[in-house]
Amino acid sequence: MIELIVADRCTDCGTCIEVCPANVLDAGQGGLPILARVEDCQTCFMCELYCQADAIYVAPDCDRRVAASEAEVLASGRLGQYRKHSGWDEWAQHYPNEQWLMETVFRRAGEAAARAKATSADVIGTK
Numbered sequence: 001m002i003e004l005i006v007a008d009r010c011t012d013c014g015t016c017i018e019v020c021p022a023n024v025l026d027a028g029q030g031g032l033p034i035l036a037r038v039e040d041c042q043t044c045f046m047c048e049l050y051c052q053a054d055a056i057y058v059a060p061d062c063d064r065r066v067a068a069s070e071a072e073v074l075a076s077g078r079l080g081q082y083r084k085h086s087g088w089d090e091w092a093q094h095y096p097n098e099q100w101l102m103e104t105v106f107r108r109a110g111e112a113a114a115r116a117k118a119t120s121a122d123v124i125g126t127k
C-alpha cells in the first residue's frame, strides 16, 4: 500500500492523483497530494511509476500498512527504483519497459472495483 510522499521531493505536478485507479489521493493545500483513502489502495505502484520526482513510496504489502518513516525510506534507496527498473523516462535506454500494458490492466481493475462498490451500495440502499 502507498505509505508516504516525501514533501521535499514532490513538485506538486498532480500526476499521481490523475493516474491512481482507486482514487486514493487528493490534492492538498499547496498542491502536495494527501493520502485520503489509503484503504482503497491496490498496491499497483502506478503512482510510484509516474512520479518523476521519485517522491512516493509504495510498500509491497497489499493487505496492511507498514510503519515506514521518511528517513528510513530515503535511506533505503527504494524511492524511484520501480520507475528506474521499468525503464521509464531517463532510464529508457538502460532497462526494458515492461509496464506499458499494466496501466490498462490496473485501470480496468479500478473501474471494476468501483462498479462493484456502486452495485453493493445500490443493493444495500434498496433493503
Ligand code: SF4
Pocket (backbone or CB within 6 Å): 005, 009, 010, 011, 012, 013, 014, 015, 016, 017, 032, 033, 047, 050, 051, 052, 053, 054, 055, 056
Ligand atoms: S507525482 Fe510525485 S511529484 Fe507529482 S504530485 Fe505526485 S508525489 Fe508530487
Ligand code: SF4
Pocket (backbone or CB within 6 Å): 001, 002, 019, 020, 021, 022, 023, 024, 025, 040, 041, 042, 043, 044, 045, 046, 047, 048, 058
Ligand atoms: S499504489 Fe496504485 S492504488 Fe495505491 S495509491 Fe498508488 S496508484 Fe493508487
